[in-house]
Amino acid sequence: MGITSPYIPLRGIGIVSPYLPIGLLKQAKEAAKESDDHDLKDKLSEVYDSFLDLKELIGNLRDENNELRKQLEARANVKWDGSKKLYFAEGDPDPFCPACLDNSGKQIRLHYERGMTGAVIGLRCRVCGNSYHDR
Numbered sequence: 492m493g494i495t496s497p498y499i500p501l502r503g504i505g506i507v508s509p510y511l512p513i514g515l516l517k518q519a520k521e522a523a524k525e526s527d528d529h530d531l532k533d534k535l536s537e538v539y540d541s542f543l544d545l546k547e548l549i550g551n552l553r554d555e556n557n558e559l560r561k562q563l564e565a566r567a568n569v570k571w572d573g574s575k576k577l578y579f580a581e582g583d584p585d586p587f588c589p590a591c592l593d594n595s596g597k598q599i600r601l602h603y604e605r606g607m608t609g610a611v612i613g614l615r616c617r618v619c620g621n622s623y624h625d626r
């Protein structure tokens with residue numbers, strides 16, 4: 492067995508050490524090909540498959556982490572107005588739904604809710620359906 496490069500580039504993580512398990516597992520699988528021990532081969536294949544599952548899980552977690560980071564950044568751009576009990580983006584008079592932002596981190600704009608006379612009676616979120624009257 493031979494290693495062509497001592498370093499393995501891994502997307503998102505960068506260059507990692509030669510001790511990364513996948514490299515060792517590949518070497519172990521190669522070495523086991525010449526063995527007559529079928530139990531060893533099976534076990535190595537299972538470990539290898541499990542590792543690939545873990546790698547996929549890490550990728551999914553990384554995607555989720557990126558999504559959460561974006562939500563945090565978006566949230567940092569809105570400010571809570573304690574008197575109106577609504578979120579506002581700087582320089583933007585239209586508020587965001589506090590329930591949606593607090594629950595899921597989503598910035599959902601509120602729309603005017605009008606009464607029978609056509610007068611504005613409050614604000615309504617078209618996603619969660621909450622109404623806000625304290626403007």
Ligand SMILES: [Zn+2]
Pocket residue numbers: 588589590591592599616617618619620621
């Ligand atoms: Zn909402």
